[in-house]
Amino acid sequence: MAAGVLKNPLDHGFNAMMTTTHKSLRGPRGALILSKGIVSNPLKKPEDTIENIPTRIDRAVFPGVQGGPHMNTIAAIAVALGEAASPEFKAYGEQTIKNAQIMAQEFLSRGYKLVTGGTDNHMIVVDFSGTGLDGAVAEKALDKIGISTSKSTIPDDPNPPFKPSGLRIGMPAMTTRGVKEADTKQIVAFMDDAIKHQDNDEYLAQIKNQVKAFAKKFPVPGIA
DSSP states (O other): OSSSSSSOOOOOOEEEEEESSSSSTTOSSSSSOOOOOOOOTTTTTOSOHHHHHHHHHHHHHHTTTTTTTOHHHHHHHHHHHHHHHHHHHHHHHHHHHHHEEEHHHOOOOOOOEEGOOOOOOOEEEEEEETTTTHHHHHHHHHHHOOOEEEEEOOOTTOOOTTTSEEEEEEEHHHTTTTTOHHHHHOOOOOOEEEHHTTTOHHHHHHHHHHHHHHHHTTTTTTOO
């Protein structure tokens, strides 16, 4: 949304939304609460109306819930938001969507199920329900080859939260490092191979070496 490649919920009937600042926005660890409405003095209690949502949020968050703000973090968030207004960030947002959709197509072509059947944003959730696997097992196998993912519940998940049926995979970090569509296909190939050989630690170690060599082609910005 910040890159202008997805619609803004506040333009389509929503009155408030939240976001982290350290994931897709690529800033420091933090969060934002965004809303429609009229900003007024938070020292005076406003009427409980939709128009007064900004002030009601301000009064609820500070000082009641949050205290001691870190001004260095706030300054860094401002820098991240400034970058989000740049043409380069828009290109990053567009490429992130392309990569995520390629990743979804690759998983589907290999016989995997996805929650919602695909993706319109920066991430996908693989659905392992009914396969004998679960998201925790897949997460552990991928961690052994150097690929970080997150086990995730799915709608009406038949499994418990610590062994959920889903696996969540996001594209912003990989896209930031310069990954494009063809590279995304290779990443899916690594993941598919690891999941299919989850119990073979020796084989997973071989894949990890391949992943390491692949990753070196895409340096992390700011790290020599």
